Amino acid sequence: MPPPAKQPNVRVVTLNIDGRDLSAREDETIIEVCRENQIPIPSLCYLDGLSVWGACRLCLVELAGQGRLLAACSTRVAEGMQILTNTEKLQRYRRTIVELLFAERNHVCSVCVSNGHCELQYLAQKCGVDHVRVPYRQVAYPVDSSHEMFRLDHDRCILCTRCVRVCDEIEGAHTWDVMGRGSDCRVITDMAQPWGESDTCTSCGKCVQVCPTGALVKQGTSVGEMVKDQHFLPILARRRHAQ
Amino acid sequence: MNLDDLADLAEQYRAADAGVEREVRVCLAASCQSSGALPVFDALTAELGKERPACKVKGVGCMGLCSAGPLVSIAEKDSTLEDSVLYRDVAPEDAGDIIASLDGPPVERLRCPTDQPFFARQQKIVLENAGIIDPDSFKSYVAVGGYAALVRALSEMTPADVLREVTISGLRGRGGGGYPTGLKWSTVAKMPATQKYVICNADEGDPGAFMDRAILESDPHRVLEGMAIAAYAIGANKAYVYVRAEYPLAVERLQTAIRKAKRSGFLGNKIADTQFSLEVEIRLGAGAFVCGEETALMASIEGLRGQPRPRPPYPAESGLWGHPTLINNVETFANIAPIVREGGDWFAAIGTERSKGTKVFALAGTITNTGLIEVPMGTSLRDIIEVIGGGIPGGKAFKAVQTGGPSGGCIPSQHLDIAVDYDSLKTLGTMMGSGGMIVMDETSSMVDVARYFMEFCMTESCGKCIPCRAGTQQMHSILDRLAKSQATRAELALLEELCEVVQATSLCGLGQTAPNPVLSTMRYFRDEYEAKLGDA
Numbered sequence: 083m084p085p086p087a088k089q090p091n092v093r094v095v096t097l098n099i100d101g102r103d104l105s106a107r108e109d110e111t112i113i114e115v116c117r118e119n120q121i122p123i124p125s126l127c128y129l130d131g132l133s134v135w136g137a138c139r140l141c142l143v144e145l146a147g148q149g150r151l152l153a154a155c156s157t158r159v160a161e162g163m164q165i166l167t168n169t170e171k172l173q174r175y176r177r178t179i180v181e182l183l184f185a186e187r188n189h190v191c192s193v194c195v196s197n198g199h200c201e202l203q204y205l206a207q208k209c210g211v212d213h214v215r216v217p218y219r220q221v222a223y224p225v226d227s228s229h230e231m232f233r234l235d236h237d238r239c240i241l242c243t244r245c246v247r248v249c250d251e252i253e254g255a256h257t258w259d260v261m262g263r264g265s266d267c268r269v270i271t272d273m274a275q276p277w278g279e280s281d282t283c284t285s286c287g288k289c290v291q292v293c294p295t296g297a298l299v300k301q302g303t304s305v306g307e308m309v310k311d312q313h314f315l316p317i318l319a320r321r322r323h324a325q
Numbered sequence: 326m327n328l329d330d331l332a333d334l335a336e337q338y339r340a341a342d343a344g345v346e347r348e349v350r351v352c353l354a355a356s357c358q359s360s361g362a363l364p365v366f367d368a369l370t371a372e373l374g375k376e377r378p379a380c381k382v383k384g385v386g387c388m389g390l391c392s393a394g395p396l397v398s399i400a401e402k403d404s405t406l407e408d409s410v411l412y413r414d415v416a417p418e419d420a421g422d423i424i425a426s427l428d429g430p431p432v433e434r435l436r437c438p439t440d441q442p443f444f445a446r447q448q449k450i451v452l453e454n455a456g457i458i459d460p461d462s463f464k465s466y467v468a469v470g471g472y473a474a475l476v477r478a479l480s481e482m483t484p485a486d487v488l489r490e491v492t493i494s495g496l497r498g499r500g501g502g503g504y505p506t507g508l509k510w511s512t513v514a515k516m517p518a519t520q521k522y523v524i525c526n527a528d529e530g531d532p533g534a535f536m537d538r539a540i541l542e543s544d545p546h547r548v549l550e551g552m553a554i555a556a557y558a559i560g561a562n563k564a565y566v567y568v569r570a571e572y573p574l575a576v577e578r579l580q581t582a583i584r585k586a587k588r589s590g591f592l593g594n595k596i597a598d599t600q601f602s603l604e605v606e607i608r609l610g611a612g613a614f615v616c617g618e619e620t621a622l623m624a625s626i627e628g629l630r631g632q633p634r635p636r637p638p639y640p641a642e643s644g645l646w647g648h649p650t651l652i653n654n655v656e657t658f659a660n661i662a663p664i665v666r667e668g669g670d671w672f673a674a675i676g677t678e679r680s681k682g683t684k685v686f687a688l689a690g691t692i693t694n695t696g697l698i699e700v701p702m703g704t705s706l707r708d709i710i711e712v713i714g715g716g717i718p719g720g721k722a723f724k725a726v727q728t729g730g731p732s733g734g735c736i737p738s739q740h741l742d743i744a745v746d747y748d749s750l751k752t753l754g755t756m757m758g759s760g761g762m763i764v765m766d767e768t769s770s771m772v773d774v775a776r777y778f779m780e781f782c783m784t785e786s787c788g789k790c791i792p793c794r795a796g797t798q799q800m801h802s803i804l805d806r807l808a809k810s811q812a813t814r815a816e817l818a819l820l821e822e823l824c825e826v827v828q829a830t831s832l833c834g835l836g837q838t839a840p841n842p843v844l845s846t847m848r849y850f851r852d853e854y855e856a857k858l859g860d861a
Contacts, residue, residue: 136635137790139830151829156635178826182795215819216799241788260630260788263613265798267788 097163112154112165113141123167124176124205126294127242128155129312131319133251135243140176140205143167151175173209180206181214186265187223188237189295195308196296202240203295223268228278231301232290234269239297241267245289252318257283269297288314326590326597327480331473338464345402346379347427350409352396352456353384354542355574356535356696361416362395368420369397380427386543388456389444392695393437397423398456403469406456407444413437442712443694448675450683451659452699455543460578463585466546472591474665475550478557479599482665487558488514491661493669495681500526500617500654501729501758502834503680503747509651512641514559516649521561523552523603524645524652526622527568527575530614531730532781533689534761537655539697540685541568541575544659545582549592549605551658554665556603559651564603567622569610579607614731614785618833619652621787632787633833654759656685676702680746684757690726690764693718707741710764721766725849729758731778731785732838734845735771754845756838771846771853776804782839793836796827800843811859821847 095108099121106115111134116123126138134156141154146164154167166172183189183202191197223236246258246269257280261270271280290298291310299308351357351366370382388396388406393413400409412423412435422432439445449455458465466472478487492507513521525548529537541548552564568576583605587593594602608626615621616631623645625631644650660682664672676682680702686709688695693715700709710716710726717723725735734755736743743749747757765774783797803820806812824840831837847854 134635136832139790139792139832142830153635153832157637175826175830178822179791179830182791182799185799186791186795216823217802219798240791241794262788263615264784264786264788265794267794 095159095161095163097159097161097165099165100167106159108159108161110159112143112152112157112159112163115159116154116167121167122208123154124208125155126201126205126240127244129244129248129292129315131252131315132244132247132292135247138240138242139179142172142175144169144172177209177211180209180211181216183240184211184214185216185218187219187221187239193305194238194296195299195303195305196238196310197306199306199309200296201294219265226271226277227301228276229280229283229285229301230278231285232277232287233299233301234271234277235297235299236268237297238295239269240295241269242294243269244292244294245269245298248288248292248315252315252322253284253286253288255282255284255286258289291315326476326599328473328476331467331476331597335467335470338468341464342381342402342468344378345381347381348400348402349373349380349382349423349427350385350388350398350400350456351382352386352388352394353460354387354539355572356387356391357394357396358574360394364417365395365397365415365420368417369423372420372424377427383459384461385457386455386460387452387539387697389447389452389698390437390694390696392693396437399423399427399431400457407439409439411437411439443696443698443715446704446708446713447699448683448701449699450663450672450675451540451547451656451685452543452697453663454547455539458544460543460545461581463546463582463589466544470666471546471662472550472597474662475553475557475591476597478554478665479597479601484514484558484560487554487665490664490669491558494660494664494672495669495676495679496657496660496664496672497680497747498654499656499660499684499759501732501756503757506653506657509641509653510555510558513561513649513651516642518649520563520648521559522645522648522650523556523559523561523564524619524622524626524640524650525552525564525566525655525658526617526619526652527566527572527655528610528617528622529572529655529759530569530617530785531732531759531761532778533687533727533763534730534759535687536685536697536760538572538575539687540655540659541572542578545575545579546586547662548579548655548658549582549586551661552605553592553596553603554661555651555653555658557601559649561651562602562604564605565608565626565645566605567608567610567616567626569616570612576607576609583607613787614781615787615833615835618835621833622652623650630787632789633835635832656760677744677746679748684745684760686760686762688714688762688764690762691717691719691721691766691769692764702746703744705742705744706736709745709762710741714764717764717766719766721768724765724767724769725771725774725846726765727755727763727774727778727842728761729756729838729841730761731781732756732834732841733758734841735765735774735849737849754848755841770808771850772804772808772857775843775846776801776808778842779804779839782835786835786839790830790832790836792827793831793833793839796823796831797836797839799823800827800840804843806859807854807857810857812857813860814858817854817858 127135142151226234398409
């Protein structure tokens with residue numbers, strides 16, 4: 083007689099996303115299941131390997147029987163969930179959110195070093211943002227070029243805090259943080275001193291690679307030249323997790 | 326310690342004051358202090374001198390009618406506010422007349438009738454001791470039966486008994502959401518954890534709301550007692566009171582209360598000689614409205630940036646430092662001692678079908694009687710504003726009342742007869758909120774009102790999620806242009822669209838409810854928006 087089966091700690095559930103029946107471990111989030119099954123869900127703050135932030139609100143999905151929209155990055159799957167990821171309403175909301183981002187700071191793609199390799203630009207195209215209905219705020223933001231290898235342009239920052247999280251969680255330096263509130267928020271290094279004078283920065287460049295826009299870039303790059311590589315992140319995160 | 330021991334203690338405290346027959350009670354809560362109650366208190370104390378041992382000048386908490394402050398009441402010992410002689414707008418020069426009148430007829434020129442509806446129509450549970458006891462005196466609270474509910478819970482009830490009474494009472498969270506308190510408590514109680522926390526949310530930030538401040542300034546021990554009972558019921562041994570630093574007097578009185586309760590064995594280790602212990606600590610908010618949101622509040626207590634995180638997990642499952650946490654509002658905790666004392670059924674008999682008990686409201690704006698009232702749930706808005714509040718001063722006409730602060734909406738005159746409870750306000754597109762009521766007369770422009778609240782939300786947005794951070798700013802700029810008669814019809818349509826997006830997509834309650842003042846003023850006063858259009 084075989085020994086009795088050991089009950090696993092994590093159960094497997096089945097759920098339905100956009101009409102497709104899928105299986106998932108119950109400790110997975112909706113966005114992980116969607117990525118695994120090539121169901122496109124837009125997101126800016128979410129990044130595989132970093133902690134969940136839940137701030138960009140682009141990954142909101144509709145759940146049957148629930149009036150409120152749920153963020154796919156921070157919602158765990160459950161048995162029998164019926165999820166819609168791309169309804170007309172969601173498309174409208176996503177488009178408006180991307181427009182709000184474009185109007186908030188100075189995202190001028192044609193002169194941006196990340197032109198053509200920018201996640202915000204890509205999402206805008208995906209969400210059908212052919213023009214922005216809200217007025218541009220036209221506020222001047224500073225550029226910090228004090229670091230010998232990298233540059234920070236607040237004009238392009240969308241405050242997704244990927245840099246803050248990767249620096250804290252992966253590199254362990256916690257050079258980055260956010261100061262101010264509301265639209266006065268900005269990312270800072272150490273105690274809001276120039277990046278080049280930061281005592282804690284290890285110049286590892288992880289923040290630059292995870293930045294979705296042209297806010298954090300390598301020095302010396304010109305228009306369209308800044309291509310980012312984020313492949314290191316999930317590998318690093320998994321290896322660390324396995325230890 | 327059992328209930329008899331506590332009764333003996335209370336008797337002992339009362340005996341120490343046995344010689345005093347009449348009390349001159351001076352309101353020393355923040356609003357009366359700001360209109361000069363401290364010099365009045367000193368003048369009365371000096372005038373009374375030492376010749377009259379049967380009389381005593383006593384600093385007390387809020388008596389409610391803040392617009393008439395400084396308030397002084399002359400009362401027989403242990404009598405309520407309604408049975409006392411109340412004086413309004415008292416100045417230090419009046420001290421002589423007031424003390425002289427102790428043996429004779431009252432000073433008519435200062436008299437404020439206590440049989441007027443403002444006092445007569447109230448039903449006090451939360452504020453039962455406010456204006457009667459000295460908030461800085463532990464003895465004063467015990468003498469009127471304080472801590473009896475805690476001792477009763479610890480000596481005669483199991484945690485399950487306490488949970489049952491609170492559930493039966495039908496009490497719902499007084500912070501705004503109206504979540505059933507019994508359900509919240511039993512959820513935390515069921516969490517298998519060795520470390521749990523209790524938090525009292527006293528970060529009252531709505532413009533025009535001052536209920537929690539008045540409760541903390543008038544009867545701080547009642548809140549501590551409620552927290553201790555909650556901690557016993559859910560199995561917590563550590564509690565925090567998160568108070569905004571803008572309430573220095575409330576913080577001071579709370580600190581005094583914690584110190585005295587601890588010294589007398591009603592907080593700290595082995596409370597009332599049982600195995601139950603509770604440490605209570607105060608944390609001060611640094612001036613961010615968003616820290617009233619529970620997840621932001623907990624981040625702030627942990628020493629992190631005060632910004633919300635996605636829920637679930639709810640605090641009941643993963644709260645402070647990841648431990649199960651019970652978080653309730655000041656007024657919710659203030660209701661607990663009476664519920665344990667009188668029983669859940671007693672409480673459930675007050676109020677409406679789905680909203681039980683009483684509610685404290687702060688009346689502000691263009692209303693005759695500005696101040697604090699406590700009425701049963703289900704009291705009509707007309708009663709609150711026209712009868713208790715005394716209507717609009719200066720012969721102006723009533724236009725609307727804003728409830729729920731920047732998260733709520735306005736209610737116009739055609740809905741004044743609605744019985745106020747959590748659900749009825751929701752059907753009108755507003756919410757109970759913490760209980761602030763801002764009354765507006767015919768001279769108020771509703772576009773200005775919407776712009777004011779939007780500006781509040783914009784400056785108080787933490788900046789974490791995009792819809793709230795950038796959306797409130799765009800909405801504010803459209804409202805600003807509207808108020809200046811510069812906006813176009815297309816911008817008005819855009820405003821409505823932004824309202825929908827921000828409401829549906831924001832991360833926390835602040836953003837989700839930020840469009841409410843705009844939506845509700847648009848619903849009832851659309852014509853004012855139309856009239857303000859630049860291209861009309």
